Each structure stands twice: as structure tokens, then as C-alpha cells.
Amino acid sequence: MTFSICVRESYTDDAGEEQTRFGVAVTTRLAGVGTLCPFAGEHGAVATQSLVNVDLGRKGIEYLADGLAVEDALEALLNADDGRPQRQLHGVGSDGEFAFSGEECRPWYGDRVGDNYTVAGNLLTGGDVVEAVAETYEASAAADPDDPESDPGVPLAERLVGALAAGHELGGDKREDLHVQSAALLVRSTEDREMTPYYDDLRVDATETPIEDLRETYELAVEGYEMAMDRYEDEYADDEGAGE
Template sequence: MTFSICVRESYVDDAGDEQTRFGVAVTTRLAGVGTLCPFASEHGAVATQSLVNVDLGRKGIEYLEDGLAVEDALEALLNADDGRPQRQLHGVGADGEFAFSGEECRPWYGHVVGDNYTVAGNLLTGEDVVEATATAYEAAAAEEPDGPESDPATPLAKRLIEALAAGHELGGDKREDLHVQSAALLVRTTEDREMAPYYDDLRVDATETPIEDLRETYDLAKEGYEMAMERYADEYEDDENAGDTDA
């Protein structure tokens, strides 16, 4: 019903400290995918799909927070799940990647595991959907900014949307008779930020154009975040609860 990507990236923050961010993005030809499939924290990112078991995502993140390696955490959950043959589960942790596609997932289904990322999908038009998603992410991640850190200038949230777009353009979910679609993304980091960017947690719950709408939502959220920081940065710094968002 879905295809998704999970990512781990290392980077250097403005203070010169090494940090790690995790991201997950997903789209499908059903409504509300953001409530079911993507999970992320400062310890990893997980996507649960096919015949969805939300507990695999929730508990997977909890296990990563407890210090388990991603392959140990997700394999343990699958081994305890009677629905394992119908599950698709993948993700990244602090030091590894994991992907599983049960033999009873509906075709086309499969996954790709790369350096620091995983991509998986089922009920797709073909294998080229996941391959295009992976290739688009790799190309964007390889872009080097002017500085020496080789950290892409474009935020991960934006690059995740473009990776989904590449797969979507090749057909994506093959159920063309279902016009109501959705998309979502989550990005989390080990960095202690005063305020998380609004564009790191986005959902488009019901639309006929999920990628376009997610891209537009990202653009507006980024604009709003930059305006808020420009106009009220001093207030956020002075507020002892600066980690919270005024609303």
C-alpha cells in the first residue's frame, strides 16, 4: 500500500559538535498514512507498512531508545509477530540499517538497503519505484555545500520529499482506482535546539496530489519558521521554556 524511506545522517552543528539526524517519509493511496507508518526519534527512524502493525513502529523506536541495535530491535519484534509474513518493516538506528519484506506482501514488493538509508514498498507499479527513491536520495545527500563538512545545504525534510517524488513519478502505488492519497515525513536529531523547525514534522492526510501538497506544506512551514525566528528570536532565547513553541 505504500513506499517509504528511512535515513540516518551525521553532521556538524553551528557549535562545531557532531550530531546525528534521522528521517522517515512515506506516501500511499490511502488517507492518514502519517498516523500509521512513520516513526522517528533522536535514536532512529522506522517505517511499518504492508499489513500495518503500528506497534512495530512504536516499540521499534522504544527499543532503539533503550540502546538496542536496529537489526536486533526490529527482528525481535517480527519474531514475536504472528503476522510476520504480511509485514514490511524497515529502518535505521545509530549504527545500522534493517529491512524486511514478508513473503505474503502484495506485489510488487521489496526493499533496498544502502549506506545510512533503507527504502521499501509494496503494491507498487514496479521495482523501479524504490530504486528511483534510493537514487534520488543518494544524489541529494552527495551534494556538498561551500563549507568543508560535506553536509547538504538543503534540509533533510526537503530532500525526503524529493526522494518520494522520484518514486511517485515512476508510478508509486499501483492502485490507480484509489484517488484519495496521503504523505508524511518526520525528522529528529540529537542536537539540542531552541526550537525544532516546523517543517520537520509534516502530514498531508487526504488529497489527490500527495507529493505536490507535501512540498507546498513544507515550503509554507519553512517560510513560517524563518519568519518566526527572524522576528521573535530574542523572545525565544529569553524564554526559559524556549524548547516549547508559542501558539
């Protein structure tokens, strides 16, 4: 089921505390990918695809929350899965990365593991799709290319859309006869925020233009969040559930 990216980033919050954010984004030539493939929590991000087993994503996040390293958590799940040869599973934990592509995934398929991120895809036009996603994310991950720890100043959700766009522009999913597509992104953080930004959990479930629609949805979500905080921030501070 097409291609996805999982990332881990360290940053300093407004109070000067060190935090970690995790993100995952995915797109495919089928509807409703956001219900099946991307999973994230404050301990990691996981994507399950090819012949999808949703439990691999759900349990993977649970295992990470229990303190398992990502490679141990996901490998254990794959070892117990009879469908392992047809699975593609990858993700990042608090201090590691993992990617697996079963030998029965449909070509082109493959994955890439980088510093603090993983990318994987199947049924693609070629390996350059995965490379484009990875390289675009890498270029966006720091404000200063000579300082990998510098904060890029751009929300991770926006940069994930950009990474998907790079792969999509090179052909992405090769099943051009399937015009109904979808895309999704999910970002989670260790930071205790009064209100989670609206743009950190977005889905486009059925469209012919998934990346354009996901970007437009992101931009509208940012606008809505900024308006709400500008007009009602004091009320949200008094009532944590007021923005739900």
C-alpha cells in the first residue's frame, strides 16, 4: 500500500524543556489509508502497509509505550505474524529505527533507514520515490544544514506533506488505473500542551488529488487553530476540554 515516512525529532519547548516529537505520513491509491496505516504516540511512530495488518501498528505503539526498543517491538510482532512475507512495517522509537519489507511484497518495493527516520513503499514506479521522500525530509529537518539539531521552524506536519509530495511527483503508486486515492499524517509529542494543534492529525479519505488536498487541509487547519488560539486562548487555559 504505497509509501510512508516515520520520523523522530528532538526540540526545545517554550519553557526550555527538551522534548521529542514523532510523525508519520502516508499516501496510496486506495481510500481511507488514514484508518489503516499510520500510528503514533509519545514514544514513537509506526507504519504498517503492503498486505496491511492493523494490529502491527496498534500493538507496535503499545509495545513502545511499555518501553521496548522499536526494533525489538516490531521484530517480535513480525515473528508472531503468519503473513510476515507480505508485510511492510517500519517506524521509529525513542532511540532507534526499524524497517522491514517482506519478500512477497509487490514490486517495486523497498525501504530506507536514516538518522531519526524511516521510509518504505511498495507497488511504486521505482526506488527513486522512496529516495525522494527521504531526501526531501532530510533537507527540511534542520534550519542550518551544518547543525542537524537546529530547529527548522516549520511544523513537522507541513514538512511531512512536503516529503509525500516529492515521492508523488516522481510517480508514487504505480497503479494509475486506480483514480481514488487518500493520504494522512499524524504527529505526537512528549510535550504537555494545553491544546494539540488541529493540524497534527489529518486525513484525506477519498480524492483524486491526495497531496494537494492534504496540503489544503493542513493550511486550513493551521488557520483554524491560529484563529481559535487568538480569540479563545484564555478560555482554553481555564477549561482544557473547551476546544474539543
